[in-house]
Amino acid sequence: MTAIFERELYPYKRHADQDAAAPVRRKVVIVGAGPVGLAAAIDLGRQGVEVVVLDDNDKVSFGSRAICFAKRPLEILDRLGCGQEMVDKGVIWNKGKVFFGDRKVYEFDLLPETGHRRPAFINLQQYYFEDFLVARARELEAGGAPLGLRGKNRVAEVVDKGDHVALTVETPEGPYQLEADWLIACDGAGSPIRSMMGLDFVGRVFEDNFLIADVVMEADFPTERWFWFDPPFNKGQSALLHKQPDGVWRIDLQLGWDIDKDEEKKPEKVIPRLKAMLGEDVKFELEWVSIYTFQCRRMEKFRHGHVIFAGDSAHQVSPFGARGANSGVQDTDNLGWKLRAVIEGIAPEALLDSYDVERVHGADENILNSSRSTDFITPKSDMSRIFRDAVLDLSEHYEFARPLVNSGRLSVPCVYDGSPLNSADALHGPARTRPGAPCPDAPLEGGYLLDRLGDRFVLLAIDAEVPEDGFEEAGVTVEVLRLSAADDVTGELRRRYLGDEACAVYLVRPDQHVAARRAGWNERFMRSALRRALALGGDEA
Amino acid sequence: MTELVLTPNIGTADDFYADLLEAHEGLSKAESDALNARLILVLANQLGDPQMLRAAIAAAKLPRG
Numbered sequence A: 001m002t003a004i005f006e007r008e009l010y011p012y013k014r015h016a017d018q019d020a021a022a023p024v025r026r027k028v029v030i031v032g033a034g035p036v037g038l039a040a041a042i043d044l045g046r047q048g049v050e051v052v053v054l055d056d057n058d059k060v061s062f063g064s065r066a067i068c069f070a071k072r073p074l075e076i077l078d079r080l081g082c083g084q085e086m087v088d089k090g091v092i093w094n095k096g097k098v099f100f101g102d103r104k105v106y107e108f109d110l111l112p113e114t115g116h117r118r119p120a121f122i123n124l125q126q127y128y129f130e131d132f133l134v135a136r137a138r139e140l141e142a143g144g145a146p147l148g149l150r151g152k153n154r155v156a157e158v159v160d161k162g163d164h165v166a167l168t169v170e171t172p173e174g175p176y177q178l179e180a181d182w183l184i185a186c187d188g189a190g191s192p193i194r195s196m197m198g199l200d201f202v203g204r205v206f207e208d209n210f211l212i213a214d215v216v217m218e219a220d221f222p223t224e225r226w227f228w229f230d231p232p233f234n235k236g237q238s239a240l241l242h243k244q245p246d247g248v249w250r251i252d253l254q255l256g257w258d259i260d261k262d263e264e265k266k267p268e269k270v271i272p273r274l275k276a277m278l279g280e281d282v283k284f285e286l287e288w289v290s291i292y293t294f295q296c297r298r299m300e301k302f303r304h305g306h307v308i309f310a311g312d313s314a315h316q317v318s319p320f321g322a323r324g325a326n327s328g329v330q331d332t333d334n335l336g337w338k339l340r341a342v343i344e345g346i347a348p349e350a351l352l353d354s355y356d357v358e359r360v361h362g363a364d365e366n367i368l369n370s371s372r373s374t375d376f377i378t379p380k381s382d383m384s385r386i387f388r389d390a391v392l393d394l395s396e397h398y399e400f401a402r403p404l405v406n407s408g409r410l411s412v413p414c415v416y417d418g419s420p421l422n423s424a425d426a427l428h429g430p431a432r433t434r435p436g437a438p439c440p441d442a443p444l445e446g447g448y449l450l451d452r453l454g455d456r457f458v459l460l461a462i463d464a465e466v467p468e469d470g471f472e473e474a475g476v477t478v479e480v481l482r483l484s485a486a487d488d489v490t491g492e493l494r495r496r497y498l499g500d501e502a503c504a505v506y507l508v509r510p511d512q513h514v515a516a517r518r519a520g521w522n523e524r525f526m527r528s529a530l531r532r533a534l535a536l537g538g539d540e541a
Numbered sequence B: 001m002t003e004l005v006l007t008p009n010i011g012t013a014d015d016f017y018a019d020l021l022e023a024h025e026g027l028s029k030a031e032s033d034a035l036n037a038r039l040i041l042v043l044a045n046q047l048g049d050p051q052m053l054r055a056a057i058a059a060a061k062l063p064r065g
């Protein structure tokens, strides 16, 4: 298991850029080959946009990090070409138990909505995720995509030159200079680039420590999420047990604020704690142990001229609710098509400001949810503890109290309500597919809707007449996906996209969010909607 | 949407009040606090409507002045 941490996935190799007489200019440079940097690189590379990824390291990220990946990121990974590997390797789960003190207060089944290609969640170690992403990037590179991955390339200096960025990169063979039209900073929560640029990162530190342990055990615990409030084996604190592939279990133990971190990390301290939790006779091995303090914070703006921040460098949340990597992947989904449109001269740079608006909105939603979970798990006042305990006591007896129990609300994609790219809603359709919303999947004859939407601007016409060849506007060809009741094998397409309407036309963005919708085809309306979605200032039809 | 009722609405006011006090009899401060919290949650669920709940919280804070 530890072998995966040690394998050099993208070992250092000297690149011609290091020997160039003058700094070489690249279209896009991504700093950081974590999950977010890699996803961004794959997205751009496969669309033919030249992209170079620089990382300090050359291996997967070490130790216990993300384990829970939600449906939307899996759908995005389908588009990037590695969703199947994730789902094949991952553990699918829907059930859980909640314990309070020494008793189980209730069990739940998330009963995920049917009619989606992908499950609501899978559990998978972050190192597998990164491994799949690197393999996919390599595959694209081998197929001729303009994508390069440079290990042991540490960015030491970044200078904003207005219309481009100048970088100094340190390597085992000394430094070199590089230039980028666009720089995407995916360099993690401690983002050196953020510091080099003197930018803020404000928010709330939760005064608490969590021991995160991954243990390998042969145990017949079911594939469920178990969460304890105030258990006998961790008095006054919380605990979590969750299954990962390969017989690995994630254990989170809340430790409180005033502790000696180095002491608590020692196996002689950790093992008795785990035995108290798992039972004396359960055999286990520690794969990894670490202690974290969590924070909820974000940058004020994610775009600073030609430097764009994505993932943990831009926003950080506590892990309850599995939002870090999930939302970072959604950042790249939002950014990829916009950056390409700007680089190709189709859209003005202002389109990138909508990345800021939309993803700041997403980050705020995640921070809000994650802060609320933390406030429930760790009550901050006597009264908040009284209410928390009251909810848990009631939940044992009455179903009504269970939705109030908050041990982490799992990540769902945000709707870009109020985005400048949205056109006014012109369909009395379901709220979940309003402009700004991510398109929900639906089964079709022989496949699924999201695969058919792909990653281009597309007119989704359901039982509606639209021009067969779509239309062209501002240099973009909008293709048509025409569907009818006959394709709708389960009725979900109707429920999710029509509601009580007889027909509808949707303009869907390359990131599969709804830009506009209307009860029927109207050329002026859709042309204007497309221009608006490209920040070209659509005018009202 | 109906308004939050802030005029007399409990038919048997004295009985209710007596029941409330009786429920707390013999409890420690901590037990009473817990009972009150549970009661608030039960009542809140009965009310259900988010606007009404917000209005109830505001009313409980007492008007300023």
Ligand SMILES: Cc1cc2nc3c(=O)[nH]c(=O)nc-3n(C[C@H](O)[C@H](O)[C@H](O)COP(=O)(O)OP(=O)(O)OC[C@H]3O[C@@H](n4cnc5c(N)ncnc54)[C@H](O)[C@@H]3O)c2cc1C
Pocket (backbone or CB within 6 Å): A031, A032, A033, A034, A035, A036, A037, A054, A055, A056, A057, A061, A064, A065, A066, A067, A068, A069, A126, A153, A154, A155, A156, A186, A187, A188, A189, A191, A192, A193, A212, A292, A310, A311, A312, A313, A319, A321, A322, A323, A324, A325, A326, A327, A328
């Ligand atoms: C205990 C724990 C549990 C979590 N659970 C979940 C979960 O269940 N679900 C979820 O979605 N998220 C979870 N997260 C969050 C998730 O791990 C992060 O959000 C995710 O790793 C962020 O990815 P990133 O690519 O933005 O940054 P990182 O993964 O931090 O990657 C940053 C990269 O930048 C490189 N780098 C940094 N500085 C430089 C430099 N100067 N030059 C070159 N390279 C540089 C680093 O080497 C690194 O490879 C969890 C986190 C923790 C700690």
